Structure formats: structure tokens, C-alpha cells
Amino acid sequence: MKFHITTMGCQMNVGDGDWLTRSLVSQGFTPALEDQAEIFILFTCSVRDKPEQKVASELGRIADRHGGNPRAFVAVGGCTAQQIGTALWRRFPMVRLVFGTDGLAGAPRALARIVDEPGLRLSLLDFTETYPEREQTWPEDRLPPKAFVSIMQGCDNFCAYCIVPFVRGRQKSRSLPAVVAEVRELAARGVREVTLLGQNVNSYGLDAAGDGTRFAALLDAVAAVPGIARIRFTTSHPKDLSDDVIARFADLPQLCPALHLPVQSGSDAVLARMGRGYDTAAYLRLVEKLRRARPDVSLTTDLIVGFPGETDADFRLTLDLVRAVGFDSGFSFMYCDRPGTASERLEPKVAQDVKSARLAALQTLLDARLTAALAAQVGMVTEVLIEGKSRRDGPDGPSWQGRDPGGRIVNMALPGTADATGSLVRARIRQAKKHSLIGEAEADHD
Ligand code: SAM
Ligand code: SF4
Numbered sequence: 001m002k003f004h005i006t007t008m009g010c011q012m013n014v015g016d017g018d019w020l021t022r023s024l025v026s027q028g029f030t031p032a033l034e035d036q037a038e039i040f041i042l043f044t045c046s047v048r049d050k051p052e053q054k055v056a057s058e059l060g061r062i063a064d065r066h067g068g069n070p071r072a073f074v075a076v077g078g079c080t081a082q083q084i085g086t087a088l089w090r091r092f093p094m095v096r097l098v099f100g101t102d103g104l105a106g107a108p109r110a111l112a113r114i115v116d117e118p119g120l121r122l123s124l125l126d127f128t129e130t131y132p133e134r135e136q137t138w139p140e141d142r143l144p145p146k147a148f149v150s151i152m153q154g155c156d157n158f159c160a161y162c163i164v165p166f167v168r169g170r171q172k173s174r175s176l177p178a179v180v181a182e183v184r185e186l187a188a189r190g191v192r193e194v195t196l197l198g199q200n201v202n203s204y205g206l207d208a209a210g211d212g213t214r215f216a217a218l219l220d221a222v223a224a225v226p227g228i229a230r231i232r233f234t235t236s237h238p239k240d241l242s243d244d245v246i247a248r249f250a251d252l253p254q255l256c257p258a259l260h261l262p263v264q265s266g267s268d269a270v271l272a273r274m275g276r277g278y279d280t281a282a283y284l285r286l287v288e289k290l291r292r293a294r295p296d297v298s299l300t301t302d303l304i305v306g307f308p309g310e311t312d313a314d315f316r317l318t319l320d321l322v323r324a325v326g327f328d329s330g331f332s333f334m335y336c337d338r339p340g341t342a343s344e345r346l347e348p349k350v351a352q353d354v355k356s357a358r359l360a361a362l363q364t365l366l367d368a369r370l371t372a373a374l375a376a377q378v379g380m381v382t383e384v385l386i387e388g389k390s391r392r393d394g395p396d397g398p399s400w401q402g403r404d405p406g407g408r409i410v411n412m413a414l415p416g417t418a419d420a421t422g423s424l425v426r427a428r429i430r431q432a433k434k435h436s437l438i439g440e441a442e443a444d445h446d
């Protein structure tokens with residue numbers, strides 16, 4: 001049977017969707033475009049803005065287009081599925097499987113049963129005590145050059161605004177041997193770059209499920225896997241970013257000079273109410289240490305505007321901090337209340353029009369930062385990991401797209417190359433576009 005996966009939300013969902021695809025393919029299912037599919041799998045996100053409505057509208061759309069096919073059904077996974085649970089069944093008859101993040105490991109078996117037993121509905125919503133290790137199957141000999149690797153599940157931080165600890169459960173670290181074994185399998189199939197994933201990777205190993213292995217030791221173990229040329233990780237919490245991890249930016253050549261370090265606000269009063277556990281001075285000290293370890297490190301961040309009680313003066317401090325750090329880019333969000341979180345009860349709420357104006361001002365500043373960061377690359381020689389063909393060809397024929405170690409997109413022509421995917425190419429940056437760079441090959445690529 002053919003299946004189609006739609007993913008909302010963060011990279012955790014993308015990584016979970018990649019695993020489910022592999023697992024289903026090895027059971028004999030076939031990935032397909034939505035029009036040809038009969039099993040529709042949604043990975044949902046609860047972090048902001050009316051997720052229940054988004055899920056409802058997507059389910060309504062699938063029912064309109066595919067409800068006439070008696071074999072067709074829907075599986076809903078991810079954070080909103082965990083939040084709404086089996087209430088989804090009552091409103092949407094096509095939904096026959098609901099699974100939370102810890103239930104994902106059992107989803108392939110559940111899907112196979114549902115296909116065989118018409119009328120069966122299943123839910124996998126319990127949280128587990130330890131990392132729910134998933135069976136690893138490798139139906140393909142060759143994989144794309146980049147892959148996500150989950151190293152932990154859940155989060156213990158309970159930042160005042162955030163629903164993630166409620167929908168992903170407590171932090172549970174995956175064992176180091178399991179992470180390294182997966183990275184080896186990936187490397188054997190052509191993967192050159194891995195991104196280690198967790199809500200707070202810096203506290204890897206330091207939970208009841210972990211064995212005390214620190215994140216820096218995990219980085220060392222992954223860097224030792226032959227064939228892995230690049231390592232990234234996300235997300236980092238500033239309060240847990242330790243000196244030994246910062247030192248790895250100097251010591252491990254595989255560790256890319258790029259770090260997403262969400263700061264959320266530039267006001268110490270707002271950071272305290274968010275319960276983030278650091279102030280702006282501590283954050284700036286981290287930035288200084290990171291730049292000392294790796295002067296070319298590209299820093300990006302997440303920012304929230306309009307947290308309850310945020311004043312104009314608080315917001316100006318956020319703009320000041322963005323300028324002071326010199327982020328290369330960032331994601332900015334308007335605060336929204338999420339059910340059950342501490343800040344849902346915090347007053348005063350910031351008016352919608354004030355939040356919109358602050359978001360627009362912040363985005364203008366972040367866009368200018370991105371433009372400056374890309375322009376600063378022009379003339380530099382760098383190394384690009386080619387991920388595939390560019391969407392548009394260049395004047396000299398096919399153009400290839402990849403990323404530099406800082407994570408910036410680079411398009412370049414590679415005349416005479418049939419398939420450059422997975423190659424690491426030395427390139428000189430010739431031009432900066434709005435969101436990407438144009439490069440030119442410097443010497444032979446591997
Ligand atoms: N664990 C990561 C961290 O600590 O930054 C990612 C958390 S969340 C999946 C991604 C981003 O969403 C957060 O960094 C925050 O900026 C934003 N976010 C979370 N809850 C929010 C809310 N209630 N309103 C607006 N933005 C929110
Ligand atoms: Fe949410 Fe904070 Fe955990 Fe990130 S660290 S997932 S923002 S509670």
C-alpha cells in the first residue's frame with residue numbers, strides 16, 4: 001500500500017518522519033505523492049498558533065479528497081496528537097491511528113494491523129520511562145548526504161511559555177552505543193553530515209534514563225565514525241552549554257562552525273519571568289567564549305516578542321542584544337498562550353497590534369543581519385557539501401546546491417559532473433543573494 005507523510009513543526013518531527021519512512025518501506029509499503037496514497041500520516045506541532053485548527057483543516061482536506069476510498073485512512077502523530085489524543089477519532093472518522101512521540105516506535109506494527117483489520121482503531125499515547133529505542137532497518141543502500149539522528153526525547157526545562165515538556169514528556173537520553181551504531185549505518189550508506197537532535201542536547205545523558213555520558217563525549221564518539229565529515233546539533237539551551245562542548249568547536253574539525261542558541265529575549269526581567277535560567281550578561285559571555293574557540297562560528301537564535309509584561313523598553317533591549325551579538329539570522333515569534341503553561345496565567349498580556357509591530361521591527365533587523373552575514377562571505381573560500389540539483393540551472397548548465405560549514409546555502413555550477421550529490425567541493429563565494437550564496441569551484445572536488 002502507498003503512504004504519504006506530511007510534517008509540521010520542528011526537525012524532531014522531520015527526523016521521526018524519516019525513520020517511519022524507512023521502517024514502512026522495509027515492511028513493503030511504498031512512499032507516494034498524496035494523490036496516489038491511501039495511508040496519510042500527519043506529524044503535528046503544538047508549539048504555537050492554533051495547532052488544533054491546523055490539524056482539523058488538514059484532516060478535513062484529506063477527507064474531502066480521499067474520503068470516498070474505503071481503504072484510505074489517516075494516522076496522526078507528533079505533539080498535537082499527544083495533546084488531543086483519541087478525541088480526534090470522534091471528529092474525524094478517517095483517523096484510525098493516533099500516536100505520541102514515545103508511541104512512534106510502535107507505529108509501523110500498528111499501521112500494518114490496521115491495514116489487515118478493517119474497523120480497527122489504535123492509540124499509542126503512553127510516555128515511556130526510558131528512551132523508546134526504535135528498530136533500525138535500512139531498506140536503501142544509498143541515502144542522501146545529510147541525516148538527522150535523535151539523541152534524546154522530551155524536555156525537563158518547563159520554560160514558562162512552552163508546551164513541549166507537556167507533549168513530549170520528560171527528558172530521556174538515548175544510549176551512546178545506539179547513537180553511534182546509527183551514525184555508522186548512515187555513514188556506510190553515504191551520509192556525510194549528521195545533525196544530532198534533541199530539545200536540549202546540552203543536557204544529554206544527565207537524566208534518570210541517561211548513563212551520565214556527557215554531550216561532549218558523545219560528540220567525540222560521533223566524530224570518530226569514519227566517513228562522517230560534518231556534525232551539527234540542535235537545540236542548545238544557553239544555561240547548559242558547557243565549556244567542554246564549547247572547546248569541541250576548537251578541537252573537533254568535523255563539528256561545523258554554526259550554533260543555533262535560542263536567547264528568546266534581550267531583557268533580563270523577561271528572561272527571569274520566562275524561567276530561562278540565564279541573563280543577558282551570561283549569554284554574552286557564552287558568545288565571547290564561542291568566538292574565541294571558533295572565530296568564524298555562525299550564531300543563530302530564536303526570539304519571542306510580546307511575552308506577558310514585555311514593555312517597549314524590554315523590547316528595545318532585545319533589539320540591542322541582536323545587534324550586540326551579531327546573529328547571522330534568527331527565527332522570531334509572537335508570543336501566544338499555550339494550554340497548561342505557566343505564562344498562560346501571567347498578566348498583563350501584550351496587545352496583538354503591539355506584538356505585530358514588535359515582530360515586524362525585529363524581523364527587519366534580522367533580515368538586515370542575514371544580508372550582512374551573506375555579503376561578508378563574498379570572496380571567501382569554503383567547502384560545500386552538495387545536497388542535490390539547484391532548483392534553477394545557471395548560465396553554464398546544471399547548477400548544484402549545498403551548504404557551507406556555517407549552514408549557508410550555496411549554489412554553484414560543476415561542469416562535467418553527472419551527479420555531484422554527496423561531494424565536498426572547495427568553492428570561492430562570488431555573489432550573495434537574498435537567502436543564499438553563489439559559488440565557483442576552486443579545484444577538483446572529491
Ligand atoms: N528546545 C528548543 C529551545 O529551547 O529553544 C526549541 C523549543 S520550541 C520547539 C522552538 C521555539 O518556539 C522556541 O525557541 C521559542 O522561541 C518558540 N516558542 C515556544 N513556545 C512559544 C510560545 N508559546 N509562543 C511563541 N513562541 C514560542
Ligand atoms: Fe521548550 Fe524550554 Fe524545553 Fe526548549 S528548553 S523545549 S523552550 S521548555
Ligand code: F3S
Binds near residue numbers: 012013044079167168
Ligand atoms: Fe512543535 Fe513538538 Fe517540535 S510542539 S516545535 S513538533 S517539539
